[in-house]
Amino acid sequence: MSTPAISVRGLRKSFGATPVLDGIDLDVARGESLVIVGGSGTGKSVLLRCILGLMRADAGTIRLDGQDATGGAPEAFLRRFGMLFQGGALFDSLPVWRNVAFRLLHDGMPPNEARARAVAALAAVGLSGRVADLYPAELSGGMQKRAALARAIAARPSVLFFDEPTAGLDPILATVINRLIREQVTALGATAVTITHDLTTVRMVADRVALLHDGRLRWTGPVSAFETSDDPHVAQFITGRADGPIATLR
Ligand SMILES: Nc1ncnc2c1ncn2[C@@H]1O[C@H](COP(=O)(O)OP(=O)(O)OP(=O)(O)O)[C@@H](O)[C@H]1O
Numbered sequence: 001m002s003t004p005a006i007s008v009r010g011l012r013k014s015f016g017a018t019p020v021l022d023g024i025d026l027d028v029a030r031g032e033s034l035v036i037v038g039g040s041g042t043g044k045s046v047l048l049r050c051i052l053g054l055m056r057a058d059a060g061t062i063r064l065d066g067q068d069a070t071g072g073a074p075e076a077f078l079r080r081f082g083m084l085f086q087g088g089a090l091f092d093s094l095p096v097w098r099n100v101a102f103r104l105l106h107d108g109m110p111p112n113e114a115r116a117r118a119v120a121a122l123a124a125v126g127l128s129g130r131v132a133d134l135y136p137a138e139l140s141g142g143m144q145k146r147a148a149l150a151r152a153i154a155a156r157p158s159v160l161f162f163d164e165p166t167a168g169l170d171p172i173l174a175t176v177i178n179r180l181i182r183e184q185v186t187a188l189g190a191t192a193v194t195i196t197h198d199l200t201t202v203r204m205v206a207d208r209v210a211l212l213h214d215g216r217l218r219w220t221g222p223v224s225a226f227e228t229s230d231d232p233h234v235a236q237f238i239t240g241r242a243d244g245p246i247a248t249l250r
Contacts, residue, residue: 003066005030005159005191006051011060012215013046020046022215024060033185033192035202035223037237038212039246044195045086047212048161051193052083082157084148086164090136096122096147097132103155121150125180142173149177153184160185162194166201178204199238202226211237213246 004027011024020043028034036044049055051062053072062069064077090099100118119129125146136144166174178201185192194205206223211233218233236244
Protein backbone atom coordinates (compact mmCIF):
# COMPACT_ATOMS: atom_id res chain seq x y z
CA MET A 1 0.00 0.00 0.00
CA SER A 2 1.29 3.51 -0.78
CA THR A 3 1.95 5.92 2.08
CA PRO A 4 -1.37 7.06 3.57
CA ALA A 5 -2.17 10.79 3.42
CA ILE A 6 -3.00 10.67 7.13
CA SER A 7 -1.83 8.08 9.62
CA VAL A 8 -2.68 8.24 13.33
CA ARG A 9 -1.49 5.79 15.98
CA GLY A 10 -2.40 5.52 19.65
CA LEU A 11 -3.73 9.08 19.86
CA ARG A 12 -4.85 10.10 23.35
CA LYS A 13 -6.24 13.34 24.66
CA SER A 14 -7.82 14.11 28.03
CA PHE A 15 -9.22 17.27 29.54
CA GLY A 16 -8.58 17.10 33.26
CA ALA A 17 -9.48 13.60 34.33
CA THR A 18 -11.79 13.02 31.39
CA PRO A 19 -10.33 11.07 28.47
CA VAL A 20 -11.84 12.20 25.17
CA LEU A 21 -9.58 10.27 22.78
CA ASP A 22 -8.43 6.99 24.23
CA GLY A 23 -6.19 5.36 21.64
CA ILE A 24 -7.18 6.29 18.09
CA ASP A 25 -5.63 4.38 15.18
CA LEU A 26 -6.58 5.67 11.76
CA ASP A 27 -5.26 5.65 8.19
CA VAL A 28 -6.71 7.72 5.37
CA ALA A 29 -5.44 6.73 1.92
CA ARG A 30 -4.65 9.36 -0.70
CA GLY A 31 -7.73 10.25 -2.70
CA GLU A 32 -10.03 8.62 -0.17
CA SER A 33 -13.06 10.30 1.39
CA LEU A 34 -13.40 9.31 5.05
CA VAL A 35 -16.43 10.38 7.06
CA ILE A 36 -16.19 10.33 10.86
CA VAL A 37 -19.50 9.99 12.72
CA GLY A 38 -20.37 9.79 16.38
CA GLY A 39 -22.63 11.26 19.01
CA SER A 40 -22.37 14.87 20.17
CA GLY A 41 -19.37 15.54 22.36
CA THR A 42 -17.58 12.30 21.49
CA GLY A 43 -14.41 14.07 20.38
CA LYS A 44 -14.72 14.36 16.60
CA SER A 45 -13.61 17.99 16.56
CA VAL A 46 -10.84 17.26 19.06
CA LEU A 47 -9.55 14.50 16.75
CA LEU A 48 -9.57 16.87 13.77
CA ARG A 49 -7.79 19.57 15.79
CA CYS A 50 -5.13 17.14 16.96
CA ILE A 51 -4.50 15.91 13.40
CA LEU A 52 -4.02 19.50 12.25
CA GLY A 53 -1.84 20.44 15.20
CA LEU A 54 -4.35 23.04 16.40
CA MET A 55 -4.46 21.06 19.64
CA ARG A 56 -1.65 19.03 21.19
CA ALA A 57 -2.42 15.35 21.86
CA ASP A 58 -1.22 13.80 25.14
CA ALA A 59 0.17 10.70 23.44
CA GLY A 60 0.36 9.00 20.08
CA THR A 61 1.77 9.82 16.67
CA ILE A 62 0.45 11.59 13.60
CA ARG A 63 2.00 11.26 10.16
CA LEU A 64 0.90 13.36 7.21
CA ASP A 65 2.13 12.12 3.82
CA GLY A 66 4.56 9.92 5.70
CA GLN A 67 6.13 12.83 7.61
CA ASP A 68 5.98 13.08 11.37
CA ALA A 69 3.40 15.75 12.27
CA THR A 70 2.93 14.95 15.93
CA GLY A 71 4.03 18.45 16.96
CA GLY A 72 1.99 20.17 14.25
CA ALA A 73 1.28 19.82 10.56
CA PRO A 74 4.30 20.60 8.33
CA GLU A 75 4.13 23.80 6.28
CA ALA A 76 4.20 21.78 3.05
CA PHE A 77 1.06 19.93 4.14
CA LEU A 78 -0.77 23.09 5.22
CA ARG A 79 -0.10 24.67 1.82
CA ARG A 80 -1.98 21.83 0.11
CA PHE A 81 -4.81 21.81 2.61
CA GLY A 82 -8.32 23.32 2.63
CA MET A 83 -10.86 23.39 5.40
CA LEU A 84 -14.53 24.15 5.76
CA PHE A 85 -15.11 25.25 9.36
CA GLN A 86 -18.36 24.45 11.09
CA GLY A 87 -19.59 28.04 11.22
CA GLY A 88 -18.12 29.02 7.85
CA ALA A 89 -15.68 31.43 9.55
CA LEU A 90 -15.71 34.07 6.81
CA PHE A 91 -14.04 37.39 7.57
CA ASP A 92 -16.85 39.95 7.98
CA SER A 93 -14.73 42.90 6.92
CA LEU A 94 -13.71 41.43 3.55
CA PRO A 95 -15.89 41.10 0.45
CA VAL A 96 -16.74 37.55 -0.51
CA TRP A 97 -14.16 37.30 -3.30
CA ARG A 98 -11.32 38.36 -0.96
CA ASN A 99 -12.50 35.74 1.51
CA VAL A 100 -12.50 33.07 -1.18
CA ALA A 101 -9.14 34.21 -2.57
CA PHE A 102 -7.59 34.77 0.87
CA ARG A 103 -4.90 32.13 0.54
CA LEU A 104 -4.13 33.02 -3.08
CA LEU A 105 -3.70 36.73 -2.23
CA HIS A 106 -1.62 35.80 0.80
CA ASP A 107 0.62 33.71 -1.47
CA GLY A 108 1.15 36.75 -3.71
CA MET A 109 -1.16 36.03 -6.63
CA PRO A 110 -1.99 39.30 -8.48
CA PRO A 111 -5.44 40.55 -7.38
CA ASN A 112 -7.09 40.34 -10.82
CA GLU A 113 -5.96 36.73 -11.23
CA ALA A 114 -6.99 35.86 -7.66
CA ARG A 115 -10.36 37.46 -8.22
CA ALA A 116 -10.89 35.39 -11.38
CA ARG A 117 -10.03 32.23 -9.42
CA ALA A 118 -12.46 33.28 -6.67
CA VAL A 119 -15.25 33.89 -9.16
CA ALA A 120 -14.58 30.46 -10.73
CA ALA A 121 -14.67 28.81 -7.28
CA LEU A 122 -17.92 30.63 -6.48
CA ALA A 123 -19.39 29.41 -9.78
CA ALA A 124 -18.32 25.85 -8.88
CA VAL A 125 -20.47 26.05 -5.75
CA GLY A 126 -23.39 27.63 -7.60
CA LEU A 127 -22.90 31.28 -6.61
CA SER A 128 -23.00 33.96 -9.31
CA GLY A 129 -20.28 36.55 -9.88
CA ARG A 130 -22.63 39.15 -8.39
CA VAL A 131 -21.98 37.63 -4.98
CA ALA A 132 -18.22 38.28 -5.26
CA ASP A 133 -18.47 41.94 -4.20
CA LEU A 134 -21.01 41.45 -1.42
CA TYR A 135 -19.97 41.16 2.23
CA PRO A 136 -20.63 37.95 4.21
CA ALA A 137 -23.34 39.68 6.29
CA GLU A 138 -25.29 40.29 3.07
CA LEU A 139 -25.52 36.55 2.32
CA SER A 140 -28.00 34.00 3.68
CA GLY A 141 -26.62 31.24 5.92
CA GLY A 142 -26.67 28.76 3.04
CA MET A 143 -24.86 31.17 0.73
CA GLN A 144 -22.23 31.77 3.42
CA LYS A 145 -21.72 28.03 3.67
CA ARG A 146 -21.25 27.79 -0.06
CA ALA A 147 -18.84 30.75 -0.04
CA ALA A 148 -16.89 29.02 2.73
CA LEU A 149 -16.79 25.87 0.60
CA ALA A 150 -15.54 27.98 -2.35
CA ARG A 151 -12.77 29.27 -0.08
CA ALA A 152 -11.84 25.74 0.95
CA ILE A 153 -11.43 24.64 -2.68
CA ALA A 154 -10.12 27.84 -4.33
CA ALA A 155 -6.44 26.98 -3.88
CA ARG A 156 -7.13 23.47 -5.32
CA PRO A 157 -6.00 21.63 -2.20
CA SER A 158 -5.11 17.97 -2.19
CA VAL A 159 -6.40 17.46 1.36
CA LEU A 160 -9.78 18.76 2.52
CA PHE A 161 -11.37 18.76 5.96
CA PHE A 162 -15.07 19.44 6.44
CA ASP A 163 -16.47 20.03 9.93
CA GLU A 164 -20.26 19.54 10.00
CA PRO A 165 -20.73 20.81 6.43
CA THR A 166 -24.53 20.54 6.47
CA ALA A 167 -25.26 21.71 10.03
CA GLY A 168 -28.05 24.26 10.04
CA LEU A 169 -28.96 23.85 6.37
CA ASP A 170 -32.34 22.81 4.98
CA PRO A 171 -32.38 19.30 3.46
CA ILE A 172 -32.28 20.55 -0.10
CA LEU A 173 -29.30 22.83 0.43
CA ALA A 174 -27.64 20.06 2.45
CA THR A 175 -27.93 17.82 -0.62
CA VAL A 176 -26.43 20.57 -2.78
CA ILE A 177 -23.49 20.95 -0.38
CA ASN A 178 -22.96 17.17 -0.11
CA ARG A 179 -22.96 16.87 -3.89
CA LEU A 180 -20.50 19.77 -4.19
CA ILE A 181 -18.17 18.15 -1.67
CA ARG A 182 -18.27 14.83 -3.49
CA GLU A 183 -17.75 16.55 -6.84
CA GLN A 184 -14.81 18.54 -5.54
CA VAL A 185 -13.22 15.50 -3.93
CA THR A 186 -13.62 13.55 -7.17
CA ALA A 187 -12.62 16.48 -9.43
CA LEU A 188 -9.55 17.40 -7.37
CA GLY A 189 -8.64 13.79 -6.61
CA ALA A 190 -8.32 15.06 -3.06
CA THR A 191 -8.16 13.23 0.24
CA ALA A 192 -11.11 14.28 2.40
CA VAL A 193 -12.02 13.93 6.06
CA THR A 194 -15.54 14.97 7.00
CA ILE A 195 -17.10 15.13 10.45
CA THR A 196 -20.88 14.86 10.53
CA HIS A 197 -24.04 13.67 12.25
CA ASP A 198 -25.84 13.69 8.95
CA LEU A 199 -26.54 10.26 7.44
CA THR A 200 -27.18 11.84 4.06
CA THR A 201 -23.65 13.24 4.13
CA VAL A 202 -22.35 9.75 4.97
CA ARG A 203 -24.21 8.27 2.01
CA MET A 204 -23.23 10.97 -0.47
CA VAL A 205 -19.67 11.79 0.58
CA ALA A 206 -18.03 8.74 2.16
CA ASP A 207 -15.86 6.05 0.63
CA ARG A 208 -15.20 4.82 4.15
CA VAL A 209 -16.87 5.52 7.50
CA ALA A 210 -15.42 5.59 11.02
CA LEU A 211 -17.61 5.69 14.12
CA LEU A 212 -16.13 7.34 17.20
CA HIS A 213 -17.46 6.23 20.57
CA ASP A 214 -15.99 6.32 24.07
CA GLY A 215 -12.67 7.63 22.81
CA ARG A 216 -12.13 4.93 20.20
CA LEU A 217 -13.03 4.17 16.64
CA ARG A 218 -15.54 1.39 17.31
CA TRP A 219 -16.24 0.62 13.69
CA THR A 220 -14.56 1.47 10.41
CA GLY A 221 -15.48 0.12 7.03
CA PRO A 222 -16.63 0.92 3.52
CA VAL A 223 -19.80 2.97 3.25
CA SER A 224 -21.50 -0.01 1.56
CA ALA A 225 -21.08 -2.05 4.77
CA PHE A 226 -22.12 0.76 7.12
CA GLU A 227 -25.87 0.56 6.74
CA THR A 228 -25.99 -3.22 6.86
CA SER A 229 -23.58 -3.54 9.78
CA ASP A 230 -24.89 -5.43 12.79
CA ASP A 231 -22.52 -3.55 15.10
CA PRO A 232 -24.82 -2.20 17.85
CA HIS A 233 -23.16 1.24 17.85
CA VAL A 234 -23.59 1.63 14.10
CA ALA A 235 -27.15 0.31 14.20
CA GLN A 236 -28.10 2.74 16.97
CA PHE A 237 -26.53 5.65 15.14
CA ILE A 238 -28.40 4.81 11.94
CA THR A 239 -31.78 4.28 13.56
CA GLY A 240 -31.36 7.15 16.04
CA ARG A 241 -32.70 4.98 18.88
CA ALA A 242 -32.25 6.48 22.36
CA ASP A 243 -31.57 3.04 23.86
CA GLY A 244 -28.36 1.21 23.05
CA PRO A 245 -24.63 1.35 23.74
CA ILE A 246 -24.43 5.07 22.87
CA ALA A 247 -25.62 6.86 26.01
CA THR A 248 -27.83 9.91 25.51
CA LEU A 249 -26.81 11.59 28.76
CA ARG A 250 -23.51 13.45 28.24
N1 LIG B 1 -10.52 23.06 24.85
C1 LIG B 1 -11.24 22.21 25.58
N2 LIG B 1 -11.17 22.20 26.93
C2 LIG B 1 -11.87 21.33 27.67
N3 LIG B 1 -12.70 20.40 27.15
C3 LIG B 1 -12.81 20.35 25.82
C4 LIG B 1 -12.10 21.26 24.95
N4 LIG B 1 -12.43 20.96 23.67
C5 LIG B 1 -13.30 19.93 23.72
N5 LIG B 1 -13.53 19.57 25.00
C6 LIG B 1 -14.40 18.47 25.44
O1 LIG B 1 -14.10 17.34 24.66
C7 LIG B 1 -15.28 16.61 24.36
C8 LIG B 1 -15.38 16.38 22.88
O2 LIG B 1 -15.62 17.62 22.22
P1 LIG B 1 -15.74 17.73 20.64
O3 LIG B 1 -15.98 19.18 20.34
O4 LIG B 1 -14.57 17.10 20.00
O5 LIG B 1 -17.03 16.87 20.34
P2 LIG B 1 -17.73 16.54 18.95
O6 LIG B 1 -17.75 15.07 18.82
O7 LIG B 1 -17.08 17.32 17.86
O8 LIG B 1 -19.19 17.08 19.27
P3 LIG B 1 -20.33 17.74 18.37
O9 LIG B 1 -20.77 16.68 17.43
O10 LIG B 1 -21.38 18.06 19.40
O11 LIG B 1 -19.72 18.96 17.71
C9 LIG B 1 -16.42 17.39 24.98
O12 LIG B 1 -16.75 16.79 26.21
C10 LIG B 1 -15.86 18.76 25.18
O13 LIG B 1 -16.46 19.38 26.30
